[in-house]
Amino acid sequence: MAEHKHGEMDITTQEKTFEGFVKTVAWSAVIIIVFLVLLAMING
Template structure:
């Protein structure tokens, strides 16, 4: 079994995936908030 050395793993793919996830969640949140504001203005 290979010896594990902390901090040597290449995590660029995981970082890109995480950044994409955070970006998607942020955009979805903004869209939802805008939709709720528009619904409130229409039904006001």
């Protein structure tokens, strides 16, 4: 088994995936909040 050396792995793919995940979660939260506000306004 190879010896582990901290900081040598290329993590650009993981960083892009995480960035996309965070953006998706943020936009989903905004859409859900807007939907709930509109639903509350409609049902008064």
